[in-house]
Structures are given as structure tokens and as C-alpha cells.
Amino acid sequence: MAISINNGNGSSGRRRSYGAAALAEINVTPFVDVVLVLLIIFMITAHVMEVGFQVDVPKTRYVKDSARELPVIHMTRDGELYLNDKEINIYQISSVVKNRFPGQAVYLRADRGATWDMVAQVMSALADAGIQINAVTQPEDSADKRKR
Numbered sequence: 001m002a003i004s005i006n007n008g009n010g011s012s013g014r015r016r017s018y019g020a021a022a023l024a025e026i027n028v029t030p031f032v033d034v035v036l037v038l039l040i041i042f043m044i045t046a047h048v049m050e051v052g053f054q055v056d057v058p059k060t061r062y063v064k065d066s067a068r069e070l071p072v073i074h075m076t077r078d079g080e081l082y083l084n085d086k087e088i089n090i091y092q093i094s095s096v097v098k099n100r101f102p103g104q105a106v107y108l109r110a111d112r113g114a115t116w117d118m119v120a121q122v123m124s125a126l127a128d129a130g131i132q133i134n135a136v137t138q139p140e141d142s143a144d145k146r147k148r
Contacts, residue, residue, distance in 0.1 A: 071101040072136070073126075075110040079118045090122060094129035105132035 073093070074082040081088050088096060097106055106126055110119050126133050 069101075070107060071097055071104055072107045072109055073097075073122065075108070075114050075119065075122065077111040077113040079114065081122065090125060093122065094125050094131065097126065097131055098129060105134050107134050107136050109136040 069084065072084055073088075074084075076082075081090055081093065083093070083096060083100075108119070108122065108126075110122075123133055
């Protein structure tokens, strides 16, 4: 279908004599389509990445060889000391750790309400025995906000 605006003679006052000019514009429609598809994909998969997948792992009877026990010293607010799950005396701590975990570093996990004097005594006893001490802490962003 054609529409003639000028007197029907086929010539236009705006027509240039050197031919039709090339279009120098970029067609962004395919780009917008791809971006919208990617946005939808990320919106759908973001929930899966946040929640995670439930995996039912197989059970075995004997796992002692594959799981290594780490020396973790727990210190309660009252000053009680535990090596993994067993209560221990501060005067025996260095000899027991050296015998059970030779050459391994110890993880010290003290309650934030424990007195610094007790923490320093445990660290001093372990350092005198030549045992490396790693303090176990919790990052600020994942800490329990109710305690503040």
C-alpha cells in the first residue's frame, strides 16, 4: 500500500540526489530480549542457591579412619575446661594434648563471658609446651544479634 503526499508526480522536495542514506542505528531489541531471559533465569535460580539442595548421603558402619579428630579445648563461662567432650584439669592440659594429638595445633574455644585471666593461663600452659593455639571465633554478621 502506498500513500502519495506531494502532487502525485513522484518527486519530493526532501529527496536527496545522492541516494538513500545508510541506517547507522543499532537494533537493541535482541539485546533486551537476551537480558530479560537472563534476568528470569537468575530470579528462578537465586532461590535454589539460597536454600541449597538436600542430599541423602550413604551411611557406613566404620568412619574412624576417614574422620580425623581435632583437639578442641572448650572453656565455659565458669572456667571449666573440656578437651573435646571430656573434662580436663588445667595442670594436665599440655601433657594430655601432646600425648593424644602429637604435632597438631589446638583450637581454643572460650565463652565470651569467660574471664581473660583463665584464657591467658590456658594459652600460657599450651604455649610453654610448644603447642600452637588457634582461637575459635564467630564472624560478626552471623553472630546472635539478641545478645547485644
